[in-house]
Amino acid sequence: MNKKITIAIDAMGGDNSPEKTIEGVGIFIKNNKNNKDFKINLFGNIDEINKSINKFGIDKKNIEIKHTISVISDDETPLTAIKNSKNTSMWNCIKSQIDGESDISLSAGNTGVLLVISRMILKMINGVTKPALAALWPNQKGMSVVLDLGANIECDESNLIDFSELGSALYKSLFPKEKPKVSLLNVGSEEIKGTEILKKTFPKLKELSNENNFIFNGYIEGNELMNGESNVIVTDGFTGNIALKTAEGTAKFITDNLKKSLTKNLFSKISLIFSYFSLKQFKSKLDPRKYNGAIFLGLNGPVVKSHGGTDALGFYYSIDLCYKIIKGRLMDQIKENLNHLDGSKKSK
Amino acid sequence: MNKKITIAIDAMGGDNSPEKTIEGVGIFIKNNKNNKDFKINLFGNIDEINKSINKFGIDKKNIEIKHTISVISDDETPLTAIKNSKNTSMWNCIKSQIDGESDISLSAGNTGVLLVISRMILKMINGVTKPALAALWPNQKGMSVVLDLGANIECDESNLIDFSELGSALYKSLFPKEKPKVSLLNVGSEEIKGTEILKKTFPKLKELSNENNFIFNGYIEGNELMNGESNVIVTDGFTGNIALKTAEGTAKFITDNLKKSLTKNLFSKISLIFSYFSLKQFKSKLDPRKYNGAIFLGLNGPVVKSHGGTDALGFYYSIDLCYKIIKGRLMDQIKENLNHLDGSKKSK
Numbered sequence: 022m023n024k025k026i027t028i029a030i031d032a033m034g035g036d037n038s039p040e041k042t043i044e045g046v047g048i049f050i051k052n053n054k055n056n057k058d059f060k061i062n063l064f065g066n067i068d069e070i071n072k073s074i075n076k077f078g079i080d081k082k083n084i085e086i087k088h089t090i091s092v093i094s095d096d097e098t099p100l101t102a103i104k105n106s107k108n109t110s111m112w113n114c115i116k117s118q119i120d121g122e123s124d125i126s127l128s129a130g131n132t133g134v135l136l137v138i139s140r141m142i143l144k145m146i147n148g149v150t151k152p153a154l155a156a157l158w159p160n161q162k163g164m165s166v167v168l169d170l171g172a173n174i175e176c177d178e179s180n181l182i183d184f185s186e187l188g189s190a191l192y193k194s195l196f197p198k199e200k201p202k203v204s205l206l207n208v209g210s211e212e213i214k215g216t217e218i219l220k221k222t223f224p225k226l227k228e229l230s231n232e233n234n235f236i237f238n239g240y241i242e243g244n245e246l247m248n249g250e251s252n253v254i255v256t257d258g259f260t261g262n263i264a265l266k267t268a269e270g271t272a273k274f275i276t277d278n279l280k281k282s283l284t285k286n287l288f289s290k291i292s293l294i295f296s297y298f299s300l301k302q303f304k305s306k307l308d309p310r311k312y313n314g315a316i317f318l319g320l321n322g323p324v325v326k327s328h329g330g331t332d333a334l335g336f337y338y339s340i341d342l343c344y345k346i347i348k349g350r351l352m353d354q355i356k357e358n359l360n361h362l363d364g365s366k367k368s369k
Numbered sequence: 370m371n372k373k374i375t376i377a378i379d380a381m382g383g384d385n386s387p388e389k390t391i392e393g394v395g396i397f398i399k400n401n402k403n404n405k406d407f408k409i410n411l412f413g414n415i416d417e418i419n420k421s422i423n424k425f426g427i428d429k430k431n432i433e434i435k436h437t438i439s440v441i442s443d444d445e446t447p448l449t450a451i452k453n454s455k456n457t458s459m460w461n462c463i464k465s466q467i468d469g470e471s472d473i474s475l476s477a478g479n480t481g482v483l484l485v486i487s488r489m490i491l492k493m494i495n496g497v498t499k500p501a502l503a504a505l506w507p508n509q510k511g512m513s514v515v516l517d518l519g520a521n522i523e524c525d526e527s528n529l530i531d532f533s534e535l536g537s538a539l540y541k542s543l544f545p546k547e548k549p550k551v552s553l554l555n556v557g558s559e560e561i562k563g564t565e566i567l568k569k570t571f572p573k574l575k576e577l578s579n580e581n582n583f584i585f586n587g588y589i590e591g592n593e594l595m596n597g598e599s600n601v602i603v604t605d606g607f608t609g610n611i612a613l614k615t616a617e618g619t620a621k622f623i624t625d626n627l628k629k630s631l632t633k634n635l636f637s638k639i640s641l642i643f644s645y646f647s648l649k650q651f652k653s654k655l656d657p658r659k660y661n662g663a664i665f666l667g668l669n670g671p672v673v674k675s676h677g678g679t680d681a682l683g684f685y686y687s688i689d690l691c692y693k694i695i696k697g698r699l700m701d702q703i704k705e706n707l708n709h710l711d712g713s714k715k716s717k
Binding site for chain 1: 508522564590595607618622624633647
């Protein structure tokens with residue numbers, strides 16, 4: 022690859038920014054110090070950014086700062102924010118993609134505003150009607166892509182088919198050697214189960230299933246989300262959001278109870294000394310920071326949303342995700358997947 | 370209470386039955402040996418049942434065996450099963466409720482057939498159009514009732530309102546001293562969030578919210594299912610099923626990983642000696658057998674479905690659930706809750 026991978030970062034979005042975002046950039050640069058194929062465009066207040074860069078002693082060689090004067094607040098609604106967004110770090114960050122300055126955008130700012138602004142600036146891919154929010158989920162064998170996680174409350178069969186194509190393109194960009202297995206999330210595995218929309222989607226995905234694109238794996242139930250048998254799990258934004266949040270809540274419930282049990286008495290506290298490294302590894306595997314970064318798919322350019330409350334390490338993982346997606350040629354993969362669809366629908 | 374609580378049990382349904390179901394009955398009788406307010410009607414093959422009763426040395430004082438000649442298999446579809454169901458243990462078990470012989474039915478057999486037969490025999494409560502499947506979920510403060518978990522793929526606002534009334538009646542029957550807090554499962558907590566059906570349900574539940582019936586708590590997200598702030602969580606059967614299965618899958622994923630970590634090396638194995646009792650307590654709290662038993666609500670009599678694959682202890686917990694529900698006057702609580710609704714809808 023001759024051209025550098027250029028990541029546009031909204032340095033001002035999220036809690037404790039730009040300190041947190043810049044510290045995350047620092048971790049990324051340190052971890053990629055022998056790597057010459059990337060560049061980072063930082064959008065935000067130049068003085069504050071430089072202060073953090075100096076604080077963390079970050080090598081500025083691959084960084085360019087693009088000064089912006091305002092920031093979108095977390096309380097703002099998309100409607101009011103759009104009116105006043107033109108000078109913000111978020112707007113300019115995404116705009117740099119259509120100006121050809123960046124390949125991908127990353128922000129930890131206001132989700133609603135980010136989705137609306139991204140769509141306004143980048144526009145939908147021709148033939149795709151709804152964008153989806155995708156994320157990586159840990160599973161028994163590694164990780165899978167799950168979408169939509171909340172961008173669209175209601176979806177029809179054509180949206181679910183688009184999500185299958187977009188999600189498998191994302192999976193291929195991250196794991197280039199694998200043929201993604203796509204499953205539809207449902208309440209049973211038989212073809213007759215589920216909503217009318219799922220029943221209409223099933224035969225169409227079966228028809229589209231092929232070695233180049235994705236292998237359609239049928240329906241799965243919620244308990245199969247993490248068994249590692251599916252690489253891409255497709256659902257509407259309402260169901261996906263409920264599943265994601267329920268998994269988060271369950272994980273918290275279990276680990277809170279485990280923690281309580283293991284610090285309950287002297288014996289269990291002693292046990293912690295012996296299990297320290299094993300439990301650390303266990304905790305590390307489940308660390309939500311490792312899966313930080315939801316990818317907004319279906320636009321003419323990828324946008325990644327970092328959790329607003331994550332720390333520098335979590336933000337680093339979302340920068341790393343941006344880097345990998347572009348290195349894996351996400352937009353080309355999407356183009357290839359969508360070209361494969363019915364020409365009448367996908368052609369201009 | 371003068372009349373005995375009479376529990377009708379389909380002794381033949383589920384894996385390893387009747388041995389498993391009868392062993393479960395044995396545990397129940399042993400745990401309630403000083404208790405004279407119950408009777409158990411066992412439906413199934415009298416010889417097989419007696420064999421298991423003798424095997425486990427169960428006191429037969431409060432047991433009556435009702436001999437039936439056939440069993441509904443797990444592979445049968447509701448349609449074929451209904452034709453041949455008249456002589457089965459399941460059919461006769463539920464029928465004993467309209468014959469006035471039993472207060473509640475329990476089966477670990479084929480779910481689809483159980484739901485259809487229950488509805489055929491018991492009929493819907495006047496004014497309720499769809500029955501719901503409810504279950505108990507563990508949470509940080511105890512347990513909550515969640516419904517619908519899969520009986521109805523699509524629900525409208527009047528169904529969700531009925532589920533709120535039915536679910537809070539169930540909660541009151543189990544925890545008579547508490548005023549149930551009812552929440553709607555959604556993808557955000559603001560009133561404007563979610564599907565059109567949820568937006569229509571919200572103001573109606575707000576209107577119905579009162580001290581006698583239930584307190585409407587607004588919307589909650591999936592991550593709040595287990596925080597203990599809601600006693601009754603209402604959703605449609607598709608979403609509820611996805612949430613339930615996702616929670617199961619997540620719990621399995623985490624505990625599998627924990628087990629792997631804690632048996633990985635010598636040090637972590639030593640730690641297990643010290644943490645044995647604490648971890649046992651932790652495991653016990655999360656034991657799915659404790660929450661075994663989904664309650665089918667909205668019919669003129671309660672029916673409980675035990676997990677088919679559970680063991681004798683799991684089956685015992687579902688018998689105990691039946692006993693508690695009837696002791697807590699579930700059907701009266703439902704009547705009171707539904708009377709409270711708009712007369713034009715609920716009157717005959």
